[in-house]
Amino acid sequence: MNSPFEFGSTVSDKTFTNRVKELSRLKSNLTSGVNTIIISPRRWGKSSLVEKVTNEIRLDHKTHRIVIIDLFSINTEEEFLEMYARSVIKASSGKLSEWLDLAKSTFKRLMPKLILNTDLGDISLEFDRAEIIRHKDEILNLPESIASEKGFKFIICIDEFQNIVNYDADHSFEKAMRSYWQRHKNVTYCLYGSKRHMISDIFNDSSRAFYKFGDIILLDKIQRSEWVKFIVSKFKETNKEISELNAEQIAKYAQDHSWYVQQLSHYVWLLTSKEVQEEIVKEAFDQVKYSQQPLFEQTIENLSNTQVNLLKAVYQNEKQLTSTAVMQSFHLGTPNNVRKNIHTLIQADIIDKVGDSYIFMDPVFQNLFAEIA
Ligand SMILES: Nc1ncnc2c1ncn2[C@@H]1O[C@H](COP(=O)(O)OP(=O)(O)O)[C@@H](O)[C@H]1O
Ligand SMILES: [Mg+2]
Numbered sequence: 001m002n003s004p005f006e007f008g009s010t011v012s013d014k015t016f017t018n019r020v021k022e023l024s025r026l027k028s029n030l031t032s033g034v035n036t037i038i039i040s041p042r043r044w045g046k047s048s049l050v051e052k053v054t055n056e057i058r059l060d061h062k063t064h065r066i067v068i069i070d071l072f073s074i075n076t077e078e079e080f081l082e083m084y085a086r087s088v089i090k091a092s093s094g095k096l097s098e099w100l101d102l103a104k105s106t107f108k109r110l111m112p113k114l115i116l117n118t119d120l121g122d123i124s125l126e127f128d129r130a131e132i133i134r135h136k137d138e139i140l141n142l143p144e145s146i147a148s149e150k151g152f153k154f155i156i157c158i159d160e161f162q163n164i165v166n167y168d169a170d171h172s173f174e175k176a177m178r179s180y181w182q183r184h185k186n187v188t189y190c191l192y193g194s195k196r197h198m199i200s201d202i203f204n205d206s207s208r209a210f211y212k213f214g215d216i217i218l219l220d221k222i223q224r225s226e227w228v229k230f231i232v233s234k235f236k237e238t239n240k241e242i243s244e245l246n247a248e249q250i251a252k253y254a255q256d257h258s259w260y261v262q263q264l265s266h267y268v269w270l271l272t273s274k275e276v277q278e279e280i281v282k283e284a285f286d287q288v289k290y291s292q293q294p295l296f297e298q299t300i301e302n303l304s305n306t307q308v309n310l311l312k313a314v315y316q317n318e319k320q321l322t323s324t325a326v327m328q329s330f331h332l333g334t335p336n337n338v339r340k341n342i343h344t345l346i347q348a349d350i351i352d353k354v355g356d357s358y359i360f361m362d363p364v365f366q367n368l369f370a371e372i373a
Pocket of ligand 2: 043046047048159
């Protein structure tokens with residue numbers, strides 16, 4: 001029997017749990033034309049939530065066409081426009097033969113080419129890169145033109161949206177996008193990304209183009225009690241047994257971080273033949289922990305000495321990081337250094353400020369920290 005836990009990619013089916021309120025809010029937003037922004041740290045479950053909602057919309061809203069674009073490796077405006085145009089065209093029709101017609105009729109001067117990849121049995125659309133920028137307006141309006149011509153609606157989901165800030169220094173592309181997109185009547189956008197501070201800056205800064213673009217969902221962690229129910233039921237489904245206490249210990253080690261809860265549950269499941277023993281949870285956590293060790297050693301290597309010292313202070317639960325006593329005992333440099341380093345570590349999503357304390361964002365990094373720093 002296979003493990004009932006999943007952590008490699010997005011989950012939207014059997015291993016998806018909870019998120020009841022967020023599911024219904026996102027679904028009703030997207031089907032009623034409310035642009036939505038989702039913000040959370042990485043691996044808490046944004047992409048899974050969007051996948052789940054859009055799968056449901058596909059099933060029961062036949063007039064909606066769904067586009068999902070990941071900007072993870074899209075680093076220029078040209079690449080963005082090409083990906084955007086291609087994804088919109090592909091989502092418009094299930095028939096490959098219609099793509100070229102659609103592409104040709106919408107872009108009279110752009111002359112897209114169909115590239116047939118016989119190995120993969122896939123067809124891709126390519127455009128002349130130099131022409132693409134000249135037709136920026138046409139491309140940014142493409143979903144609205146197709147939707148109004150064909151009588152359907154588009155829901156366009158863009159993952160790792162914060163990458164758009166790398167496209168130019170003066171945010172002019174951002175302004176162009178917003179100015180077209182806000183006039184679209186048949187297109188709804190769902191924009192999300194894991195660099196929380198960059199995403200917040202894009203949508204919460206009144207001088208930026210995307211200010212007040214839509215409903216902002218701050219995705220929380222799934223509650224511990226929900227994780228316990230989920231873990232216990234998955235063990236039961238696969239004819240193994242775990243007590244609520246041990247399930248709770250899994251969620252506790254993982255600090256309710258979605259990806260770690262699933263991963264740790266998976267290792268516990270693999271190590272258990274019938275019934276989970278307390279020592280197995282500890283052993284599995286060590287497995288998870290040491291599998292992440294090289295990654296976090298690398299993280300530490302990339303930090304300056306004063307930044308690592310600052311993490312040591314955070315690790316010791318120090319709150320007054322700019323007080324003379326803390327700065328001296330941890331060798332943090334000047335108050336200015338400390339403020340800059342706090343900012344850098346928060347921007348890099350290594351630490352966060354909650355109330356008046358600082359916390360590690362990654363539960364495993366925190367757990368390993370004393371051993372590797
Ligand atoms: N609703 C959920 N129920 C159960 N596990 C989840 C859920 N959402 C996320 N996960 C776990 O977290 C992992 C990362 O989720 P993902 O959606 O890729 O996060 P993000 O897009 O925020 O980085 C998934 O592979 C899965 O293991
Ligand atoms: Mg994601």
